[in-house]
Amino acid sequence: MSPTPLHLLWLLFAPLALGLLAWVRPPRHSGLVLFVAMPLPLVALWLLLGLDDGPMAGQLALGPLTLHWRLDGLAALLWLLTQLLLLASALYAAGYVRTTTLGQRAYAWLWPLMGGLALGLGLIWIAADLLLLYAGLELMGLCAVGMMLLPGNAEALTAGLRYLLFALVGSLTWLLGIALLLGAWGRLDLAGMAGLASVAQPDPVTQIAVALLASGLLLKGAIFPLHSWLAPVHGSAWTPVSAIHGALVVKASFFILLLLWRALLPEAIAGAWALGLLGSLAVLWGGIQAWRAVGLKQLVAWSTVGQLGYLMLAFPLLAGTSAAVALMAWQATWLQLAGHALAKAAMFMAAGNLLLSTGAHRLEGLTGTSRRLPLSLMTFGLAAVTLMGLPPSAGFTAKWLWLQASLASGQWLWVVVLALGSLLSAIYVFRVLRCSFVEDAPEQAFRSLPLGMELIALVLALAAIGLGLAAGWPLSFLAPVGVP
Amino acid sequence: MTIAPAAVSAAAWVLVSLLLFLAGFCLLHRNLWRACQGFVAFALLMSLAWLVLGSPWLALAEALLGALLTGGTLLWTLRGRGALPRLAPVDETPRRARLSAPLRWLLILSWLGLSGVALVMLLGLDALSPPTSTSTLLTATGVLIMGLGLWAFSAQRHLLRRLLAFNLLGSGVFLLLAGVAAPVPVSMIAHLEPAPIAEVRALIFIGLVVALLGSVLGAALLLQLHAQAGQVTLTPMAPRHPGR
Numbered sequence: 236m237s238p239t240p241l242h243l244l245w246l247l248f249a250p251l252a253l254g255l256l257a258w259v260r261p262p263r264h265s266g267l268v269l270f271v272a273m274p275l276p277l278v279a280l281w282l283l284l285g286l287d288d289g290p291m292a293g294q295l296a297l298g299p300l301t302l303h304w305r306l307d308g309l310a311a312l313l314w315l316l317t318q319l320l321l322l323a324s325a326l327y328a329a330g331y332v333r334t335t336t337l338g339q340r341a342y343a344w345l346w347p348l349m350g351g352l353a354l355g356l357g358l359i360w361i362a363a364d365l366l367l368l369y370a371g372l373e374l375m376g377l378c379a380v381g382m383m384l385l386p387g388n389a390e391a392l393t394a395g396l397r398y399l400l401f402a403l404v405g406s407l408t409w410l411l412g413i414a415l416l417l418g419a420w421g422r423l424d425l426a427g428m429a430g431l432a433s434v435a436q437p438d439p440v441t442q443i444a445v446a447l448l449a450s451g452l453l454l455k456g457a458i459f460p461l462h463s464w465l466a467p468v469h470g471s472a473w474t475p476v477s478a479i480h481g482a483l484v485v486k487a488s489f490f491i492l493l494l495l496w497r498a499l500l501p502e503a504i505a506g507a508w509a510l511g512l513l514g515s516l517a518v519l520w521g522g523i524q525a526w527r528a529v530g531l532k533q534l535v536a537w538s539t540v541g542q543l544g545y546l547m548l549a550f551p552l553l554a555g556t557s558a559a560v561a562l563m564a565w566q567a568t569w570l571q572l573a574g575h576a577l578a579k580a581a582m583f584m585a586a587g588n589l590l591l592s593t594g595a596h597r598l599e600g601l602t603g604t605s606r607r608l609p610l611s612l613m614t615f616g617l618a619a620v621t622l623m624g625l626p627p628s629a630g631f632t633a634k635w636l637w638l639q640a641s642l643a644s645g646q647w648l649w650v651v652v653l654a655l656g657s658l659l660s661a662i663y664v665f666r667v668l669r670c671s672f673v674e675d676a677p678e679q680a681f682r683s684l685p686l687g688m689e690l691i692a693l694v695l696a697l698a699a700i701g702l703g704l705a706a707g708w709p710l711s712f713l714a715p716v717g718v719p
Numbered sequence: 720m721t722i723a724p725a726a727v728s729a730a731a732w733v734l735v736s737l738l739l740f741l742a743g744f745c746l747l748h749r750n751l752w753r754a755c756q757g758f759v760a761f762a763l764l765m766s767l768a769w770l771v772l773g774s775p776w777l778a779l780a781e782a783l784l785g786a787l788l789t790g791g792t793l794l795w796t797l798r799g800r801g802a803l804p805r806l807a808p809v810d811e812t813p814r815r816a817r818l819s820a821p822l823r824w825l826l827i828l829s830w831l832g833l834s835g836v837a838l839v840m841l842l843g844l845d846a847l848s849p850p851t852s853t854s855t856l857l858t859a860t861g862v863l864i865m866g867l868g869l870w871a872f873s874a875q876r877h878l879l880r881r882l883l884a885f886n887l888l889g890s891g892v893f894l895l896l897a898g899v900a901a902p903v904p905v906s907m908i909a910h911l912e913p914a915p916i917a918e919v920r921a922l923i924f925i926g927l928v929v930a931l932l933g934s935v936l937g938a939a940l941l942l943q944l945h946a947q948a949g950q951v952t953l954t955p956m957a958p959r960h961p962g963r
Binding site: 366393403411415422 | 830833834836837840841842872878881885888889892895896899900915916917918919921922925926929930932933936937940941943944947948953
């Protein structure tokens with residue numbers, strides 16, 4: 236049996252249905268969640284393996300409306316990653332509710348929002364026109380805001396409101412960009428626009444439209460000058476929510492931006508360099524802020540800002556470079572995205588575990604954890620291996636490919652950025668480790684956590700490292716520098 | 720029912736000036752109750768504008784989602800029900816500090832400048848000065864409404880007013896979207912397909928739903944925030960705000 240569009244439809248809507256079910260009866264045991272939600276990543280894996288004979292694509296006619304979709308290797312990989320991380324986060328949430336006191340209603344609301352988030356992300360991965368992308372982006376954004384607000388205290392409310400206002404304005408910027416594109420091209424499907432863009436010179440209207448689309452996406456993706464909402468929102472959010480948000484939600488905006496850029500302005504070198512420079516500033520600024528952060532969750536959130544900056548290096552390395560360079564940069568980008576998603580989810584969970592059992596919020600409160608909570612601290616360290624780009628992790632492989640691509644294309648600037656970024660991440664990670672290895676701290680009362688919560692984080696951190704060892708397998712599904 | 724072209728034009732000018740007046744009223748009035756009522760009237764006029772542009776379903780959606788539900792939510796937020804304390808009906812918060820004004824204006828002007836330039840290139844200068852058809856007139860109005868909305872969104876602090884400003888900004892974007900895509904655009908690219916009207920309506924419909932959900936969420940949060948911390952702005956140190 237080979238995959239059909241009906242299977243895709245099932246995988247899109249099954250998480251939402253499960254989420255609504257869990258809204259009525261919120262689960263309190265990880266085993267139940269595992270049993271019910273395990274088919275989702277398995278189906279996603281089956282879809283990926285069923286793509287042997289080329290990508291699937293099609294159209295869905297709803298009355299006068301035509302929607303375009305497409306499932307290629309990249310989309311299937313990202314979908315699999317999404318389902319795995321959502322499952323991990325759901326398992327963690329079921330343990331989290333037993334160790335903390337969460338509001339009953341707020342906890343019930345977590346599940347439908349998670350289902351909506353899965354639907355939105357799935358739509359984004361398989362969309363091939365701007366209308367579906369818009370619908371997916373908005374659904375994802377609203378669900379993400381809702382999840383961030385669940386704690387319900389004043390701090391979370393202010394941070395969430397700021398996030399909401401940013402996201403709403405970002406979506407209007409994006410809609411304005413679509414309006415202009417529609418005026419210039421008269422169509423919304425990406426394949427058709429890419430076909431026209433490859434023969435025509437880019438006109439100013441398209442450039443303005445892509446600039447507007449890009450600023451909307453940078454706003455939603457927390458990329459450098461527009462990142463100010465990210466750290467406060469993570470400071471107060473629940474740990475499983477932070478893990479999904481840092482791992483997936485901000486990546487989706489980057490994915491759309493790269494997709495549109497490759498389709499509409501593949502040769503715009505100046506714009507690509509501008510995005511690359513923004514990314515470099517993000518790497519440096521995020522690293523410095525993570526170094527200076529007071530709380531552990533803020534540190535992890537600022538490190539997301541920095542790590543997203545690396546992804547932006549894809550733009551200059553893909554625009555107008557030779558095929559070999561572009562291939563390396565292309566593979567490095569997706570490897571970094573997947574590796575960082577796994578490692579960041581692991582790191583948020585490990586940080587959450589440390590904070591939960593010490594009851595502290597500041598870094599200084601972690602003293603003595605090296606003896607009492609070795610497993611969580613080890614998970615944190617293993618996740619940090621990927622973030623710092625040490626071998627054999629996915630982060631190392633990605634940075635190695637980027638280094639080669641920058642040297643081969645003569646873009647020396649990115650070598651400096653990569654080196655400085657790794658140095659900064661080493662500094663902030665060792666700041667955490669130094670605090671936790673202080674031995675002469677006053678004895679504190681540590682709470683013991685369920686073993687499951689620590690194991691999920693550990694598995695994710697090990698997966699990020701394993702992805703570096705077995706990078707050949709996922710990369711074999713990627714089309715050589717995909718033009719949609 | 721057909722109306723003579725000249726009559727459409729005069730009615731359209733009246734519609735546009737009313738739209739602009741209500742947008743300004745709703746953004747500038749410090750009495751929030753009045754401002755929200757102004758927004759309901761604005762949304763009803765927008766619905767009339769969709770009817771003039773020939774999309775009755777969109778008109779229905781705007782009346783239902785925009786005027787009834789979004790406007791109703793905002794008014795309900797002010798009246799306050801249940802245990803949560805009421806918001807003060809008059810906005811007493813000062814505008815943003817002058818320190819960040821140049822940056823703000825730079826952003827607003829670049830947004831308006833970019834969309835204006837793109838509009839002129841898409842529709843041609845001849846069609847815009849003066850506007851030759853109802854749809855170009857409404858498109859140009861959309862740019863002005865966007866300008867008002869952007870200014871209010873960035874200058875004001877009261878969260879309810881910022882939600883109003885966001886809704887107006889959205890309406891401006893919708894008008895522009897309908898205007899650039901509805902007529903056959905004068906463009907450099909020769910092989911154009913007929914304008915995808917159904918897609919445009921779907922985009923605007925999703926936009927209306929998002930605006931409604933965003934407003935409902937924002938209003939609910941504002942009430943919670945007001946109840947917990949006594950603040951109606953994002954930054955807690957709003958001066959002279961009476962704690963309840």
